[in-house]
Amino acid sequence: MSIPSGIEAGTVLETRTYPVTRATLVRYAGASGDFNPIHWSDRVATAVGLPGVIAHGMLTQALAARAVAEWTADWSDGAPAQVVELGAKFTNPVVVPDDDTGIELVVAGTVKAVDGDLVTLALEVTAGGTKVLGNPRAVVRA
């Protein structure tokens, strides 16, 4: 893979929107092995002082990484780039209501730097207009 023309510092990537429902949380719990009841039981979540069932921080970060995979797959032959570094703080809980629509997680991204074959992406991840990740970023090998 090589870095395509038009991917340079300042390039704005196409914002992605992903729905998250209680069903998403259950499915992620099974796939990840994270069965913390604050992600499926309102009773437990409120007992520990949360506003209600919240999404796994790691689901939020996984969806940010999904956007990175989708963007970088578009750069080449459809294969996502290898991620070298990924990180974020979980700054605001993502409360997921027990209804059919849930919430929408919005992932925006900008190319921060290109250094050799490494591309640094600065992300912004919001739910309901509120930033839910602090300083989310990824470094990929293009």
Next chain:
Amino acid sequence: MSLDSTLVGRTFPATPPYRVSHEKVTEFARATGTPYAADGPVPATFPIVLAFAAMNDFLDAVGVDLSRIVHGEQKFAYERPIRTGDVLTTALTVASLRQIGGNDIIGTRSDVTDADGALVCSTSAVLVHRGGTA
């Protein structure tokens, strides 16, 4: 309940060897909608499956209930891509510990190594242990 500051620097026993299967990675990729091909990179956050198992063992060892843990931060640094067929183990080290407002703020580092003992991915997490009476 506050955790004991002498935990800092302690490395807990590594998790049992875990074989990365195409089926498990596919399940994880589908749960997050992430594009994944059999010979391509696994989803970038997949090592959390290993790091989470190491964290569960750690919480059991120090007597902390999982429902009182909220994730504060997570980072991954890859030495090489994870491939299906890899046999990986994970060892958690307590990197830092401080108390703020009745909560323990636990910094952990979990190193994922392969069958040859080579580092594959270094993960670090901040875990917020919520205090209280429940």
